[in-house]
Amino acid sequence: xxxxxxxxxxxxLSITAFASIAFLIGIVVTLFANSLTALKGIDQIQFLxxxxxxxxxxxxxxxxxSMVISSALIGITAALVCIPLGIGTALYLNEIAxxxxxxxxxxxxxxxxxxxxxxxxxxxxxxLAPFLQNIFDLPSGLCILTASLTLGIMTIPVITSIAEDAxxxxxxxxxxxxxxxxxxxxxxxxxxxxxxxxxxxxxxIILAIGRIVGETMIVxxxxxxxxxxxxxxxxxxxxxxxxxxxxxGEAAYGSLHFSAxxxxxxxxxxxxxxxxxxxxxxxxxxxxxxxxxR
Amino acid sequence: xxxxxxIKVSNLNFYYxxxxxxxxxxxxxxxxxxxxxxxxxxxxKSTLIRIFNRMCDLVIGAKAEGSxxxxxxxxxxxxxxxxxxxxxxxxxxxxxxxxPKTIFQNIAYGLEINGCKDKSFIKFKVEETLKKAALWExxxxxxxxxxxxxxxxxxxxxxxxRALAVEAQVILFDEPCASLDPISTAKIEELILExxxxxxxxxxxxxxxxxxxxxxxxxxxxxxxxxxxGSTNQIFTVPKNPKTEEYLxxxxx
Numbered sequence: 001x002x003x004x005x006x007x008x009x010x011x012x013l014s015i016t017a018f019a020s021i022a023f024l025i026g027i028v029v030t031l032f033a034n035s036l037t038a039l040k041g042i043d044q045i046q047f048l049x050x051x052x053x054x055x056x057x058x059x060x061x062x063x064x065x066s067m068v069i070s071s072a073l074i075g076i077t078a079a080l081v082c083i084p085l086g087i088g089t090a091l092y093l094n095e096i097a098x099x100x101x102x103x104x105x106x107x108x109x110x111x112x113x114x115x116x117x118x119x120x121x122x123x124x125x126x127x128l129a130p131f132l133q134n135i136f137d138l139p140s141g142l143c144i145l146t147a148s149l150t151l152g153i154m155t156i157p158v159i160t161s162i163a164e165d166a167x168x169x170x171x172x173x174x175x176x177x178x179x180x181x182x183x184x185x186x187x188x189x190x191x192x193x194x195x196x197x198x199x200x201x202x203x204x205i206i207l208a209i210g211r212i213v214g215e216t217m218i219v220x221x222x223x224x225x226x227x228x229x230x231x232x233x234x235x236x237x238x239x240x241x242x243x244x245x246x247x248x249g250e251a252a253y254g255s256l257h258f259s260a261x262x263x264x265x266x267x268x269x270x271x272x273x274x275x276x277x278x279x280x281x282x283x284x285x286x287x288x289x290x291x292x293x294r
Numbered sequence: 295x296x297x298x299x300x301i302k303v304s305n306l307n308f309y310y311x312x313x314x315x316x317x318x319x320x321x322x323x324x325x326x327x328x329x330x331x332x333x334x335x336x337x338x339k340s341t342l343i344r345i346f347n348r349m350c351d352l353v354i355g356a357k358a359e360g361s362x363x364x365x366x367x368x369x370x371x372x373x374x375x376x377x378x379x380x381x382x383x384x385x386x387x388x389x390x391x392x393x394p395k396t397i398f399q400n401i402a403y404g405l406e407i408n409g410c411k412d413k414s415f416i417k418f419k420v421e422e423t424l425k426k427a428a429l430w431e432x433x434x435x436x437x438x439x440x441x442x443x444x445x446x447x448x449x450x451x452x453x454x455x456r457a458l459a460v461e462a463q464v465i466l467f468d469e470p471c472a473s474l475d476p477i478s479t480a481k482i483e484e485l486i487l488e489x490x491x492x493x494x495x496x497x498x499x500x501x502x503x504x505x506x507x508x509x510x511x512x513x514x515x516x517x518x519x520x521x522x523x524g525s526t527n528q529i530f531t532v533p534k535n536p537k538t539e540e541y542l543x544x545x546x547x
Binding site: 174176182191195 | 387456
C-alpha cells in the first residue's frame with residue numbers, strides 16, 4: 001500500500017516538473033510553426049532591414065527595422081534609469097542602511113516589484129506624460145522617454161534584489177582584510193566588495209534588460225505608437241511587443257500578417273533567450289568563484 | 295635581542311553595549327618577541343587582539359576605556375589615524391582570506407590604496423614580501439593567477455605577505471592555523487618564528503602546544519580577565535594561578 005502511494009506521489013511530482021519543459025517546447029514549436037508562412041512568404045532581408053510596416057496596403061509591406069530600433073532605444077534608455085538607481089539602492093541597503101532602515105526599505109522595494117505593469121502605465125499616462133510634454137514642449141507626452149522612465153522605475157527592484165543578494169554573499173573576510181590593510185570604507189567598497197559581487201550585479205542588469213525588452217503593456221500605453229524610425233528619445237515609437245499586442249486581434253488567422261507577427265515574437269524570444277543564457281553563464285562563474293573564496 | 299616594549303596596555307576595559315568583554319587588562323607586548331594569548335572561547339582574547347588595530351570599531355556599540363600606547367600614542371584616541379595604525383599593525387585572520395584577485399594584486403592592494411603608484415616599487419615589494427613569507431618559490435611563475443587557486447597554507451602565507459608589504463611593525467595572528475592541516479601549520483609556525491626577528495608578534499591560539507612551541511610570553515585569559523601573564527616557560531611549567539594550571543591541564547576550556 002505504501003509502495004503504491006510512493007509511486008503515485010513520485011509520478012505526480014515528475015509530471016509537474018516536466019510540465020514546464022513541455023510548455024517551453026510547445027511555445028517554441030508554436031512560434032516556429034506559425035512563423036513559417038512569413039519566413040517563406042516575406043523576403044527576410046526586407047523583413048529585417050526595411051522600416052515600412054504596412055500590412056493593410058496592397059501589396060502589403062512587412063519591415064520591422066523601426067520596431068527593432070525602438071525596442072533597442074527604449075531598452076537602453078530604461079537601462080540608464082534602472083541601473084544607477086537599482087545598484088545605488090542595493091549599495092545603500094548593503095553598506096549604509098542600518099537594520100531599522102533595511103526593515104522598511106526592503107519590503108517597500110518588494111511592493112514596487114509586485115505592482116502590475118498596467119498600474120505603472122496609468123501613472124505614466126496621467127502624471128509623467130503631461131509633465132514631460134510641458135517640460136520639453138512636445139506635441140504629445142507619449143514618447144520613448146516616458147516609456148523608458150516608467151520601465152526603468154519598474155525594473156529597479158529586479159536589479160536591487162539580485163544585486164543586494166550578491167553584495168551580501170561577499171565573504172566578510174574580504175572586507176576585514178581590506179580594513180586591516182588600512183583601506184577605508186569607500187576603497188573597500190569599490191576595490192573589494194563590488195568586484196567580488198560583479199557577476200551577480202551584471203546578472204541582475206541583464207535580467208532587468210530582458211524584462212524591459214519583453215514588457216508590452218507600458219510601451220503599448222505610453223510609447224506613442226509611431227512606426228517611423230525614432231530620431232530622438234523624445235519621439236514616439238512602437239517597439240516589437242506593442243506591434244504584436246496591437247495587431248494580433250485584427251490579423252486574420254493563418255494570414256501572412258498573422259505569421260509576420262509570430263516571426264516578430266520568435267525574434268523577441270531569441271533576444272530574451274540570449275540575454276538569459278548570458279546571465280546564466282555569468283552567475284555560474286560567480287558561484288564557482290565565491291565557492292572557492294569561502 | 296632588545297627588550298623594548300612595543301605596546302603598553304594599561305587599565306583597559308572594553309564593552310560590547312552593556313556586556314563587558316575585557317576587565318582592567320594590563321599587559322606589555324615586547325618588540326621582536328612572540329606573545330601568545332590563550333584561554334577558553336569567550337575569554338576576550340580575540341577582542342583584545344582586535345583592539346590593537348582597532349578592528350573592534352567595526353562592531354556597533356563597541357566602547358573601550360583605558361590606554362593602549364603604541365609609538366607614543368594612545369591608539370584608543372578617536373584622533374588617531376586608523377589607516378596608518380592598521381598599516382603598522384597588520385593582521386592575519388583565522389580563515390585565509392586572500393582577495394579574489396591575482397597573487398600579485400593581493401600584495402599590491404595595500405600599497406595601492408595608500409596612493410603608491412610606483413610600479414617598479416610595487417613589483418619589488420611583491421617579490422620581497424613573498425620571499426619573506428616563504429612563498430616566492432611556490433608562486434614566482436604564476437603571480438598573475440588567482441590567489442584562490444592556492445592551497446589553504448599558501449593562501450595564509452600570502453595573507454602574511456600582504457600584511458608585511460605595508461611596512462607592518464606588529465603582526466596580529468588570530469588563530470592563523472585553525473583551518474589548516476598539520477603540515478601547513480608547521481610551515482606557518484616556522485614562518486612566525488622567523489618573522490619574530492623583525493616584528494612584534496601577537497598570536498591568539500586554541501592550541502596549547504602551538505603556544506608553547508612558538509611563543510616567548512603567554513597570557514592566559516578567562517571571562518574577560520587577564521589571569522596570568524609571564525614567560526611561556528614559566529606559565530607552562532610553574533603557573534602561579536591555580537586557574538591557569540587547571541586550564542592547561544585540561545580541566546576546563
